[in-house]
Every structure is written in structure tokens, then in C-alpha cells.
Amino acid sequence: MSFGPPPSAYTQSALSAGAQAKQRRRKLLLGLLVVALVAGLGAGGWFLLSGDAGGTNTSDGTKASDAPGRLDVRRTVEKRPASTNGVMAVRFSVDDMTPGERYEMPGMWATDKILAKGVNQTVVGLRIGTDASPGDEQWKLPLAGPICGYTRHVTGENRTAVLYRASAKEGALCDHVAFFDLDDGRAVWSHDFPASPSGTNPGVPRNGAVQDSPSVSLTHDTVAVTWGGGTIAYDMDLGKTRWSTKATGACQDNGAAGGGALVVIEQCWSGDESLPVDSWERITYKARKVDPTTGRALWTYSAAKGVRDLDVPSTHPAVLAVSAGDTGITELLSLDEDGGNRATIRLQNGTYVGECSAETYLVDDCPTIAVGAGQVFLRSKEDIGARTTNWIIGFDLATGNTTKKFESGPNALLIPVRTSGDRLLALRESQDRITPTALVSLDPGTGKETPYFYFNLPAEAETFTSIDFNDVLVQDGRLFFGAKSVTGPGADQPKWVYLALGIESEAARRK
Template identity: 30%
Template sequence: MTQPPPPPPQQPPQQGGFGPPQQPPAGPQPPQQQPPAGPQPPQPGYGYPGAPAPHPGQGFPQAPAAQPPAAPQPGYGYPGAQQNPYAQPPAPPSPYGPQPGYGHPGGPGVPGQPPTVPLGTGGGGKNHAALVIIVAAAVAIALIVGGGIWYSHSSRGGRAQGSGGSTNSPDGGTGSGGLSGGKEKVPSDPAAKVLFQVPLPDTKDVTPTSGSWLAGGVYAKTGVDRIDGYDPAGGAVRWTLKLPGPVCAASRQVTGDGRTAVVYQPSDAAGAGCSQVAGVDLAKGTRLWTRTVRTGDSPVSFSNVTVSQHTAAAGGLYGGAAFDLGSGKVLWQPKPGDDCKDAGYGGGAKLVAVRRCGSYDDPVLHIQTIDAVSGRVVSEYRMDQGVQYASVVSTDPLVVAADVGHSAGDGSGISDYFSIDGRTGRLLARIPAPRDTYSGRCDGIDRVEACKQVVAGGSRLYVPTAERSGADGRGNGVIAFDLATGRQTGQRISSDEGYTLSPLRMDGGNLLAYERPPYDKGGRIVSIDGSSFKATTLLENPAAQSVRQAETGMLPDSAELLYGGGRFFMSAVYAHKASTVGKEYLVLAYGTDG
């Protein structure tokens, strides 16, 4: 199988896509090595996302003004459905600092960034000099207080090693072994064993294998041209769904009855691209339906797909389409000649579209909450000019990440987070995320719903801090932001020495995170209490060298990590030619005894 073909001549070239990764980040190493470069996976191309070349920075733009609610519109994707939503120019930015919605005046700034202090336009002399001194002192204090969490290793506090005490169960009653606000139980012993391993498929070319799910009583994982359902406890193959070509994109979302959607390449791939959208029943291992939509005589190629309620929605450079997940009925599809196209969708509790309008090089992005059945636009937020790509971190609460003006400069796709009221389309807060302070990755270029290591839930945004190295070893932390104000909540936690924390998902009111290990230990899954922010270990991988070597080949910012019911699954998103250095894996599975 060759890599997916390039876009037709009339299509602007895409960045990212299905290529081998470029520069792998360093892994953990023994402390005597300095600087710690870490053991690398056997083949540098494996498992790492491609890092687009940095673009010239365009400065830090003013925060966008809050947007008015959008008027109800007719069915999505049909004539009359999309009037020009941005014919009215936005209000000019204020010269006196952030606009409404960007937190609140006087709120604490992000570490490493001085607070905005407006200066008067008149006067001078001693009063002006005194004011300058006060401002300088305020900046210094803000930097010391804000940055202190990076250099002081705050106590984890309250780490329970499988205490299994009596806490609130998911149904609101009193159960044994659970955590307050979460469904995942605390085991009597968090020590895990290897449940099974699946070798990486040997392919002539780098081939995408993205897509993994815990649903329908199985752990399901895409291969080169197939999806396999494994017994999550032992790895026995329960079913295999063969496909005519490789899976180009897979929904991260799955319905309660175990249904999801994928996009794959047909066997006659010449000129067809990733044009086949299919519904999949993960409980049975069957393909529910396959659909192709066309503009004129050409099939539309899609680069991402998601599921919301009982709708599968796929998007790409040529626009988006949606299908009934049960029957495959087309709910909407791209309209010829439309100047606006759905680049992609975020799914789950709600359906959100990232809609690109205008030219390819200078688009205007609209973040639209959509009725998943009718396609009606419920609300809309228009992003400022200079944002070419955006990623959906969460649809409920609605949080979007973007690299504003290419200012991130590192290929992460994140310079700022935008908290949006999904009901009205009003901007609630804009949260800067400078790369020397925070980590996380979003591939908004062609995969709208592909953020890793950042999680939104309830009224909070959980962001990992950048990895640091000091006298007490390597480490980082996780900080919570209030989505209504953009301010830090004061909730923060530091990793244990030598570990790095990566948020995975919410478990009720708790945050689940993966701790990537130091050179001599196994990784861990921890549950961080949503109120106290104390961590409890749910699972700890074996420390044997062969097990550690396999685990450290699955990096949190590229591999797919799933945890549920005391089992932890790590899987690769690319297959490639077999390495002569060491064995590589498509799936690694770990579990505790109870």
C-alpha cells in the first residue's frame, strides 16, 4: 500500500497528513546522563507526529471581541442554510488591553507573561516615574508568583496506593473502591502485568493505523487494512473486519451501544483518495454501511471523522458531510460553489464544526455548534483573521485550540485556547498557552479533533506544564483553568520526580492522567480528584527493562492511550517497514488483578 495520493491539482497542498514523523522528542534516561536525551524508539520515524516548519511570528494579536448569538438557520448544507455570517466587520481591538471575554481586568496572568497595566496618556514627571516603578514591581511580582510553580516541586499530597476506601460510587450511593465523582475503581494493588502485545505490521511504506476503542466488550484497534476486536483481558481476537484499503481517519468517539465511524481508502485508490465513510459496530465487528459523496464527477476525500449522538460527520478541504449512523443516510454534504467549507468536526455530547470561509491562504474560521440531526446551526463564533487552523478540544464544554498568527512556532498547533458558550456562541475566555510554559499538541491542519494531553471537563481546562529538568530530576505538572474567566483556579499538581504528567480524559469529576516514567520504572495511570487535586494511583506498569523499552516507544503526544476498568492500552498510529534494531508493537496492553 502506498501513502494516500496527493490532492487533485486544483486542491491547495495540505500540510501534515499521513507522513512519517520528523523529529522525535527525547525520552527518559538515567540521571547520570546529562542532558537526559533518553532512549529512542528503534526507528525515529515511528510514532511521532510530523512537525510543520515554524512560520514567521506575527506578534500577539488582541483578543477577539465577544460574538453575538447567531440567528437560527435552516438545514445545514442546503440552499439558504448559510448566509454570510461575517458580513459585518468586527469591532476594532482596544488599544488598552484585552477585550471583554478575555478573562477579567485584574485577573492573574499566565506565568511568564506580565499583566496588562494601562498607562495614562497625559502628565509625566514624578507621577509618571512613580507609576512606571509600580508597574515594574507588579510585573516582577507576577513573574515570581506565576513562575514559581515551575521551579518549586510542590507536594503531590494524598497519593493513595490502592487504598480502596469507601467513597461515592457512580450511582451516587456509597460503594467500595471508587473515587469521588468517578467510575474507575482503586485496585487493592495497582501493580500491573502485561496482558498482551500485538506486533507492528510490516509495510513497505508508512501507513496510518489510527483508531482504537474500548467498547462493546472488546478493545478494537485498526491495522493496515482492517480493524480487529481483541479480548481486553487476554488479547484473543474475537473478530476481524477486513477493509478494501487503509483507514485514513477514525472517530475518537463511540456511542453507548458500541458504534463508531471510519474513513478509508478504496482499493481503486487512483483519484479517489480517502473517500469511503463507513459506520462500524464494534460489538459485532461488522460494517454497518459505506457511503461516498461527490461534487460533480469526483468523490470527496475526507481527512477526519467523528460521531455525535447517532450522526457520523466527516470533513476535509472540500467540505463536510454527515450520515445517520444506523442507516448511512446522507444528512448533508458539500454544496458546489460554496465559499465556506467544513474543515472538520468535533463530536461526543455535541457536534461542532470548524468552518473555513474565504481563500485558502487567508481564511476566516467559524466555530459552529450544530444540531446533529438536522444540521441547523445553533450558535456560531467567528475567530479573528490570522487563524488558519483550529482544533476542537471539547464540544461540551466548548473549547477550541488554535495557533494564532503562527505564533506557537513549534508545530504544536497551540498558542491559545478559546472557551466559548456553545449555546450563544459568545467568547467566554481566551487562555494564552506559551510553549515555554505549557505543553500539549493539536493537529488542526487536517484533523480537527486530534488534541492530546489537554482535557476540558465541567468548568475546567486541564493543561500540562512544559517539562523541566533540575536538581530534583525531570518533571512537570498540570494546572486547571476556569473556563468562564480564563483564570487559573489555584488547582495544580506536580509529577513525582522523574515522571511527566499527561492528562487523558475525565472520569466524572476526576481527571485521569498518564505518568510517563523515568528510566528505571514503569508508567502509571493516576486519578486526580477534581476537588482536592490529590492523585491516586490506579495502575503501575512493570519496571522490567524489556517492558519499559516497549512502553517508552509509545509517546503520549503521538500514541493512542486508553484506560478503563483497570486496563491500560497503548497503540501506534503508524505502521512502517520492520526495524532491524528492535521489536515494535501496534498494541501494548496492561492490567491489574482487581
């Protein structure tokens, strides 16, 4: 059984390696867990897959969001668990990749029962409470071609969407969308959509022409796909087209941002033909808030000339991330209900750090820019001196003024993950290999930090905290890490490769 190209550990030969490889893997697992347990106890936290790993209990005290409808985008509020001991909730790994093997792993989502991960041209579902390798998945959703786009948003009934190529052949267009159920892996519906060549020329990409990168996102009862030449919106239950738009003149739709509202990013070209068509000097950007029911534009914000990129950390309230130089995001714009500029938050030449995905098909994936409770939270640049440290600071969306500041303290880094109600969830990453790493809650009202649980990562998974190469999410009381891509280790490196990992409070195992 194969998850599709490129050749990898997910080929038939790897999946049929036999009982001997399984036995070797289990012996290695026991050794790793003993090492992790001893190291964790010495640091005051611990990390272990419990004996009752088959359980599928939900987390301690997760409660519904303020938009709990089944067709709304999910936004759960997490509560502090009863125990601060972190245990392994799920793991997905391989131990027989060869040097140079590589496969892409776009997209990661979680429910109270399943951790789902994109792998090449398949989405796999892993049951919470299991230690899985290829072949142990709860379900698989095979696609006709490799995954070429996804959204991090999930509906109230645990559904989401991915884009995929028409086939596994080299040069196949990214022109299909699938809406599927995360709990059972069932495809609710799928459709093909148009493709356009990069730049202002209309038509279908031909003779190796570069395709405009399509994107997909979710908002209430709407799956929105942009494809360069326009936007198509589908209803969630049946996949019927609700509305569509077509690009006009020298502008085209370049990305969809969902969540509490729908914002479409437009890219426009000037008529200066002395410059390359993809030169930033010819391109300007607009953000258009759209009625998801009709497709009607509610407002349009035009970015200043010279802006090199525009991302959307939040659609409700609307917050835009502006890249006006060659060093990434330079400022955040808080917009009002009419698309007017409420406040400008400058990142002060890198003093504050805001990251958005480098993938062209993701305009609303900004993993360390957290928006909620009338504020936006950013982390500071790392101070790498005798003792590594940083801080997280909040900015008021109405005024742009700073609010609370949360210090990491020495030998630690604070990384925003997402807001949860009126709190901020953050990863407290240990830098000294002595104190444990932790998931913590930060209260902007009081400035108090509350630990959710502590844990230590085995050596093979230590790089999971790097947001440049991994997805990080919190859902139903659990913290998940997932690789965006993996490559086989070198000949002199350990063969154990982590693909995804989930951690939860020990209290969840006692239920």
C-alpha cells in the first residue's frame, strides 16, 4: 500500500517489511521510553506512553467555543488540566528510512479522537492513544495526486479541506478540492476547479507554464477556493457552488483567509513592461472582505505601493500582516468593520517577530501571531547571550499600544500558539536540557502564567518545536507537533524519524 510519490518509507516494500522489523521497532521503543522517563523525572516533568494507550478520552475540561455550530469554524476554549504531568498521547514514526528518502507532509488537524496528517497524496488518521507506524493508521484518504494546498481551519463537526493535483504525473495541475471528515476519513465531496498561468495572462497553463498557486479556506458554511483567475465558494454539506468571481483587468485573487469571516487577497500588476511580471515593483495588493453567502465585497483595503506581501493573521477582527521590506513582516494593521485602519503596529526592525507561512497557498497561516480578546500577541527576538531569553507582548487592536508583557526568564523561550477565550496559549521551550518544556496559559488581564503540563522530548523529536519546519497546534487539551516534510537520516545517524507527536496531561489517562 502506498501513499503516493515521491518514493519513500510509504512504499509497498516498506509497509511489508515483516514481523522482524516490527519486533525491532518495539524493542527500540521501550528503550527510548525508559530514557525519556528517566530524563523527565530528573527535570521535574515526565513523558511516557501510558499502558492504557487504547483509550480515546477527551481532554480535561475542554469546552465549546462561542461559535459552536456544526458549519462554523471551530475555535475551542481549553481549560487547565488536573495534572501538570505531560504524557504521550499519540506518536507517528518510522525507523527504516534510507538516506535521501523524502516525502512531503502538508497539513495537520486534530479532534478529540484523531490526529490527521497529510502525507504525499494521502491524508491519514491516527487514533489518539496509539504509537503508530505506517500501516497502523485508523483510516486513510487516498487522493488522485499529491496534496498541493490545505487550510488549518476545521468545522464544528470536525471537517476540513485540502487541494490536490489531478494525478501523480510530473507537471499535473493543482485543480481539485476535497472536503472530508477528520473522525472517519470519509470524503464528503470533491470537485475540480480551473487553473491559470502565473501573471496576468488568462487561460490554462500550457507547455510547462508556472501555475498560479490556488488556496482554500473555510468560513461559516463555505469552502472558498481561489485559483488566480477568480474565487469559487462551495456549500459545506453538498459541495454545490454558491457563487464564483472572475479576475478583472490586471488583478487576480491570490489567496483566501477564513475563520470568523472571509477575506480574499488580490494581486494587481502595473503596466510597466520594463520590469519582469513577477517583480515586486510591479505588484500591489488588496484585501477584500467578502460576504460568504453571496460573494459580494463588503469592503476593500488597498495596501501601499512597495508592499511586497500581504497575509491575514485574523479575519474577525481583521488583522493584516504587511511585508514592506526584504526582511519579512514589518508591521501589522488592525482594521475596523469598514476596512479602515484602526491602528498600525510596527515590528521595530525585528525587535518583535511575526511569522506567516512561506507557502504561497496559505495567506492565513501565521503560527506565532495570535489574535484574541481585542489584542494581538507577538514574541520578541531571541536574546542569545549567556542565557537565552525572550518575551511575548500584547498590543491593543484599537490603539496599537502595548498591553501586558510576559518574560520567558533565563534559558527559555516563549512562543505564542493561539488564543483560547481571553487567554493566550504558549509553548515555554526549555533551552538548557534540564528544565522541562511546557504548554502554558498567559492571562493578559493579570499577567499571570499558568502551566498546563510539563514534558521532555526525546532526542529524535527535539526539533519539533521549530515552527519553521513543523506544525504546532493545541486541541482538546492536547499539544501536537507534526513535521511539514521529512528526509531519511544520514548513514551515521539514528534511523528513528518522528512524523507527528501528541502530548496531553496525565489526568486524561486516568479517566
